[in-house]
Amino acid sequence: MLVFVMVSHTRQRRTLFLPIVIKSGAGDKEYETISLAPLSVRPELQKQGIGGRLIKEGLEACKKLGYGSVIVLGHPEYYPKFGFEPASKWGIDDPFGAPEEAFMALELKEGALEGVSGVVDYPEEFNDV
Ligand SMILES: CC(C)(COP(=O)(O)OP(=O)(O)OC[C@H]1O[C@@H](n2cnc3c(N)ncnc32)[C@H](O)[C@@H]1OP(=O)(O)O)[C@@H](O)C(=O)NCCC(=O)NCCS
Secondary structure, three states: OOOOEEEEEOOOEEEEEEEEEEEOOOOOOEEEEEEEEEEEEOHHHOOOOHHHHHHHHHHHHHHHOOOOEEEEEOOOOOHHHHOOEEHHHHOEEOOOOOOHHHEEEEEOOOOOOOOOOEEEEOOHHHHHO
Protein backbone atom coordinates (compact mmCIF):
# COMPACT_ATOMS: atom_id res chain seq x y z
CA MET A 1 0.00 0.00 0.00
CA LEU A 2 1.24 3.46 -0.81
CA VAL A 3 1.08 5.84 2.14
CA PHE A 4 1.69 9.51 1.61
CA VAL A 5 1.60 12.88 3.28
CA MET A 6 -0.39 15.25 1.11
CA VAL A 7 0.12 18.73 2.42
CA SER A 8 -2.26 20.30 -0.03
CA HIS A 9 -3.95 19.40 -3.27
CA THR A 10 -6.42 21.89 -4.64
CA ARG A 11 -7.00 23.29 -8.10
CA GLN A 12 -4.53 26.03 -7.21
CA ARG A 13 -1.69 24.12 -5.59
CA ARG A 14 -0.33 20.65 -5.01
CA THR A 15 2.47 18.93 -3.18
CA LEU A 16 2.98 15.31 -2.25
CA PHE A 17 5.43 13.52 -0.01
CA LEU A 18 5.67 9.80 -0.83
CA PRO A 19 7.60 7.13 1.10
CA ILE A 20 10.31 5.52 -1.03
CA VAL A 21 13.46 3.47 -0.45
CA ILE A 22 17.11 3.86 -1.35
CA LYS A 23 18.55 0.46 -2.31
CA SER A 24 22.25 -0.12 -1.64
CA GLY A 25 24.50 -0.89 -4.60
CA ALA A 26 24.72 -4.55 -3.61
CA GLY A 27 20.93 -4.61 -3.23
CA ASP A 28 21.17 -6.07 0.27
CA LYS A 29 20.05 -2.98 2.20
CA GLU A 30 17.10 -0.62 1.96
CA TYR A 31 16.81 2.79 3.60
CA GLU A 32 13.40 4.38 3.99
CA THR A 33 13.10 8.00 2.97
CA ILE A 34 10.53 10.40 1.51
CA SER A 35 10.20 11.75 -2.00
CA LEU A 36 8.95 15.27 -2.50
CA ALA A 37 6.90 14.77 -5.66
CA PRO A 38 6.22 17.45 -8.29
CA LEU A 39 5.08 20.68 -6.70
CA SER A 40 2.98 23.19 -8.55
CA VAL A 41 1.23 26.48 -7.86
CA ARG A 42 -1.07 28.08 -10.44
CA PRO A 43 0.81 30.80 -12.37
CA GLU A 44 -1.45 33.61 -11.15
CA LEU A 45 -0.78 32.61 -7.54
CA GLN A 46 2.98 32.15 -7.80
CA LYS A 47 5.54 34.31 -5.98
CA GLN A 48 3.27 34.82 -2.97
CA GLY A 49 5.09 32.35 -0.76
CA ILE A 50 2.60 29.48 -1.29
CA GLY A 51 5.18 27.05 -2.72
CA GLY A 52 7.62 27.79 0.06
CA ARG A 53 4.98 27.30 2.76
CA LEU A 54 3.83 23.97 1.25
CA ILE A 55 7.40 22.69 1.26
CA LYS A 56 8.18 23.88 4.79
CA GLU A 57 4.93 22.49 6.23
CA GLY A 58 5.47 19.21 4.37
CA LEU A 59 9.00 18.84 5.66
CA GLU A 60 7.79 19.54 9.19
CA ALA A 61 5.03 16.90 8.83
CA CYS A 62 7.57 14.34 7.56
CA LYS A 63 9.83 15.10 10.51
CA LYS A 64 6.95 14.64 12.96
CA LEU A 65 6.19 11.28 11.34
CA GLY A 66 9.76 10.25 12.12
CA TYR A 67 11.37 10.44 8.69
CA GLY A 68 15.04 11.42 8.63
CA SER A 69 15.45 12.61 5.05
CA VAL A 70 13.70 13.76 1.90
CA ILE A 71 14.67 13.34 -1.78
CA VAL A 72 13.60 15.62 -4.62
CA LEU A 73 14.14 15.70 -8.36
CA GLY A 74 13.58 19.29 -9.40
CA HIS A 75 14.90 22.75 -10.14
CA PRO A 76 18.44 23.02 -8.74
CA GLU A 77 17.95 26.78 -8.28
CA TYR A 78 14.75 26.42 -6.22
CA TYR A 79 15.09 23.57 -3.72
CA PRO A 80 18.45 24.58 -2.15
CA LYS A 81 16.48 27.46 -0.55
CA PHE A 82 15.02 24.80 1.73
CA GLY A 83 18.34 23.11 2.49
CA PHE A 84 18.41 20.52 -0.29
CA GLU A 85 21.87 19.57 -1.62
CA PRO A 86 22.90 17.31 -4.51
CA ALA A 87 22.19 13.72 -3.44
CA SER A 88 25.55 12.76 -4.95
CA LYS A 89 27.05 14.21 -1.74
CA TRP A 90 25.87 11.00 -0.04
CA GLY A 91 26.39 8.70 -3.04
CA ILE A 92 22.65 8.54 -3.71
CA ASP A 93 21.71 8.16 -7.38
CA ASP A 94 18.46 8.52 -9.29
CA PRO A 95 17.14 5.78 -11.58
CA PHE A 96 16.26 8.18 -14.40
CA GLY A 97 19.69 9.55 -15.34
CA ALA A 98 18.67 13.08 -14.36
CA PRO A 99 21.28 15.85 -14.24
CA GLU A 100 23.29 15.44 -11.04
CA GLU A 101 22.46 18.91 -9.69
CA ALA A 102 18.69 18.31 -10.11
CA PHE A 103 18.62 15.22 -7.89
CA MET A 104 18.78 16.48 -4.32
CA ALA A 105 18.44 15.31 -0.74
CA LEU A 106 17.84 16.92 2.62
CA GLU A 107 18.54 15.56 6.09
CA LEU A 108 15.61 16.24 8.45
CA LYS A 109 17.70 14.76 11.26
CA GLU A 110 21.40 15.51 11.34
CA GLY A 111 23.42 12.58 10.02
CA ALA A 112 20.35 10.68 8.79
CA LEU A 113 21.99 10.02 5.41
CA GLU A 114 25.44 9.20 6.74
CA GLY A 115 26.48 5.80 5.43
CA VAL A 116 23.45 5.68 3.15
CA SER A 117 24.21 5.26 -0.53
CA GLY A 118 22.57 3.58 -3.48
CA VAL A 119 19.82 4.13 -5.99
CA VAL A 120 16.36 5.47 -5.22
CA ASP A 121 13.65 2.95 -6.02
CA TYR A 122 10.44 4.78 -6.95
CA PRO A 123 7.16 2.84 -6.70
CA GLU A 124 5.02 2.46 -9.82
CA GLU A 125 2.47 4.85 -8.32
CA PHE A 126 5.02 7.65 -8.63
CA ASN A 127 4.45 7.65 -12.39
CA ASP A 128 0.88 8.86 -11.83
CA VAL A 129 1.68 11.98 -9.80
C1 LIG B 1 8.19 26.30 -8.37
C2 LIG B 1 6.84 26.79 -7.84
C3 LIG B 1 6.08 25.62 -7.22
C4 LIG B 1 7.09 27.84 -6.72
O1 LIG B 1 5.85 28.22 -6.18
P1 LIG B 1 5.62 29.70 -5.59
O2 LIG B 1 4.36 29.69 -4.80
O3 LIG B 1 5.73 30.69 -6.69
O4 LIG B 1 6.90 29.80 -4.64
P2 LIG B 1 7.23 30.91 -3.58
O5 LIG B 1 6.31 32.09 -3.73
O6 LIG B 1 7.30 30.30 -2.23
O7 LIG B 1 8.69 31.31 -3.99
C5 LIG B 1 8.88 32.09 -5.11
C6 LIG B 1 10.38 32.23 -5.32
O8 LIG B 1 10.86 31.05 -5.98
C7 LIG B 1 11.51 31.43 -7.18
N1 LIG B 1 11.33 30.38 -8.18
C8 LIG B 1 10.18 29.89 -8.70
N2 LIG B 1 10.46 28.95 -9.62
C9 LIG B 1 11.81 28.84 -9.65
C10 LIG B 1 12.70 28.05 -10.40
N3 LIG B 1 12.28 27.17 -11.31
N4 LIG B 1 14.01 28.18 -10.17
C11 LIG B 1 14.47 29.07 -9.25
N5 LIG B 1 13.67 29.86 -8.53
C12 LIG B 1 12.36 29.75 -8.73
C13 LIG B 1 10.83 32.70 -7.59
O9 LIG B 1 11.66 33.42 -8.47
C14 LIG B 1 10.68 33.40 -6.23
O10 LIG B 1 11.91 33.95 -5.85
P3 LIG B 1 11.94 35.25 -4.89
O11 LIG B 1 11.26 34.87 -3.62
O12 LIG B 1 13.40 35.50 -4.71
O13 LIG B 1 11.21 36.31 -5.66
C15 LIG B 1 6.01 27.46 -8.94
O14 LIG B 1 6.79 28.45 -9.56
C16 LIG B 1 5.48 26.49 -10.01
O15 LIG B 1 4.44 25.88 -9.83
N6 LIG B 1 6.21 26.36 -11.12
C17 LIG B 1 5.79 25.52 -12.24
C18 LIG B 1 5.88 24.07 -11.89
C19 LIG B 1 7.27 23.71 -11.50
O16 LIG B 1 8.24 24.08 -12.18
N7 LIG B 1 7.35 22.98 -10.39
C20 LIG B 1 8.60 22.48 -9.86
C21 LIG B 1 8.76 21.07 -10.33
S1 LIG B 1 10.22 20.44 -9.66
